[in-house]
Amino acid sequence: MTESHLTPIPLLVPDLPAPEALMPFLQRMHAARQYSNFGPLTCEFETVLRALFAARSPAPLGLTTVANATLGLELALTALDLPPRSRVLLPALTFVATATAVLRAGHLPVLADVDAQSWLLTPEIALRAAADGKVDAVLPVATFGAPHAMAGWHDFERDTGIPVVIDAAAAFGSQWLDAPTGTAVFSLHATKCLPAGEGGFVVSNKPELIAKVRQLTNFGINLNPAAGVPVGMLARIGTNAKMSEYHAAVGLASLATWDTRAALRRALHADLRARLDAAAGMGVLRWQDMAEPIAAPTLLCVRLPDAGGRDRLDRLCAERRIMVRRWYQPLLNAMPALAAHSVCLPAPAAAGIAMDLCGLPFYLGMADADEARLVDALSAALDEGQSACQSAGSPEARRSA
Numbered sequence: 001m002t003e004s005h006l007t008p009i010p011l012l013v014p015d016l017p018a019p020e021a022l023m024p025f026l027q028r029m030h031a032a033r034q035y036s037n038f039g040p041l042t043c044e045f046e047t048v049l050r051a052l053f054a055a056r057s058p059a060p061l062g063l064t065t066v067a068n069a070t071l072g073l074e075l076a077l078t079a080l081d082l083p084p085r086s087r088v089l090l091p092a093l094t095f096v097a098t099a100t101a102v103l104r105a106g107h108l109p110v111l112a113d114v115d116a117q118s119w120l121l122t123p124e125i126a127l128r129a130a131a132d133g134k135v136d137a138v139l140p141v142a143t144f145g146a147p148h149a150m151a152g153w154h155d156f157e158r159d160t161g162i163p164v165v166i167d168a169a170a171a172f173g174s175q176w177l178d179a180p181t182g183t184a185v186f187s188l189h190a191t192k193c194l195p196a197g198e199g200g201f202v203v204s205n206k207p208e209l210i211a212k213v214r215q216l217t218n219f220g221i222n223l224n225p226a227a228g229v230p231v232g233m234l235a236r237i238g239t240n241a242k243m244s245e246y247h248a249a250v251g252l253a254s255l256a257t258w259d260t261r262a263a264l265r266r267a268l269h270a271d272l273r274a275r276l277d278a279a280a281g282m283g284v285l286r287w288q289d290m291a292e293p294i295a296a297p298t299l300l301c302v303r304l305p306d307a308g309g310r311d312r313l314d315r316l317c318a319e320r321r322i323m324v325r326r327w328y329q330p331l332l333n334a335m336p337a338l339a340a341h342s343v344c345l346p347a348p349a350a351a352g353i354a355m356d357l358c359g360l361p362f363y364l365g366m367a368d369a370d371e372a373r374l375v376d377a378l379s380a381a382l383d384e385g386q387s388a389c390q391s392a393g394s395p396e397a398r399r400s401a
């Protein structure tokens with residue numbers, strides 16, 4: 001029964017700059033009378049982001065902003081210039097946009113498994129898929145913001161010739177292009193750690209790919225006097241995926257406080273995780289294994305001991321007005337609208353994760369009492385499971401069975 005006197009605990013609360021922090025950027029925008037079309041704020045935002053990536057990259061790179069990561073993925077795939085209906089490998093455990101971007105780019109999603117510990121589609125999984133069937137491109141996902149080791153993907157691309165684009169939507173500050181080749185797409189959605197409200201960017205050690213993506217975000221119009229096509233002429237079939245100056249203003253203001261906010265996110269994540277582990281008993285909860293910790297976590301995802309445990313936690317949280325979410329579920333291969341247009345490879349590890357994965361409330365400013373309420377709900381769910389087990393094993397239970 002719902003305990004309606006309790007204040008609801010939300011799943012997440014966006015952390016955007018206050019209007020006062022935006023004002024200097026909005027005033028600059030208004031003074032320049034430029035509100036979109038690669039204006040001064042967008043160009044400044046791109047320059048700062050490019051410098052952050054360049055500082056960690058062994059190769060020159062290009063970067064362009066986009067209206068959102070979904071369009072960034074679609075246009076990065078388009079810019080690869082693959083034949084129509086090319087087979088693009090992506091994990092079955094991801095947000096739907098990874099797959100819809102493949103379809104909208106005119107290609108065929110091939111849904112693959114993930115590693116059971118890291119929850120990532122790894123180069124080893126991609127190599128096996130490419131040995132068993134045709135793979136024309138790979139779209140690994142930085143699952144829940146966990147970064148990929150780029151050296152492995154660089155080797156994969158060099159050895160197979162198959163291009164790789166990382167869907168790093170939730171991995172700003174964690175995913176870098178620290179290998180000779182790499183391409184990644186980031187989201188700046190309100191729920192991400194570098195929020196612009198809506199927005200994204202594509203970064204790559206292939207500057208020519210970035211030039212194509214930039215042109216595609218601007219309808220496909222040529223703006224380069226050195227190109228063979230006159231300036232203003234349509235060079236490719238693009239769309240409107242430009243970032244507006246309003247969004248760049250929010251992005252720049254977010255960037256100004258990112259380090260402090262990221263440190264708070266890390267501290268809260270570590271604290272909550274320690275409290276949940278202490279309540280459950282060490283090793284009962286299963287967390288995502290990561291080569292590098294997430295620099296600015298935005299989600300708190302954990303695997304319960306089993307599907308029954310997750311059901312009990314879901315029910316208790318609903319009763320206690322604590323919002324939880326089964327992130328990335330159902331798996332893409334269980335969504336008829338997608339599966340009908342995709343190739344579904346066996347994905348036992350992803351299916352196992354989807355049995356018991358639960359997204360718990362996590363946001364900056366979460367009250368200590370709310371953390372305690374969440375920990376208490378988890379303890380109660382695990383205790384209930386233990387009592388159910390004991391009574392199932394009791395002589396009474398065996399007699400009545």
Ligand SMILES: Cc1ncc(COP(=O)(O)O)c(C=O)c1O
Nearest residue numbers: 068069070095097098169187189
């Ligand atoms: C893995 C993944 N890819 C793509 C997206 C889409 O990003 P956007 O909302 O910027 O289009 C998301 C959004 O959360 C995501 O989690």
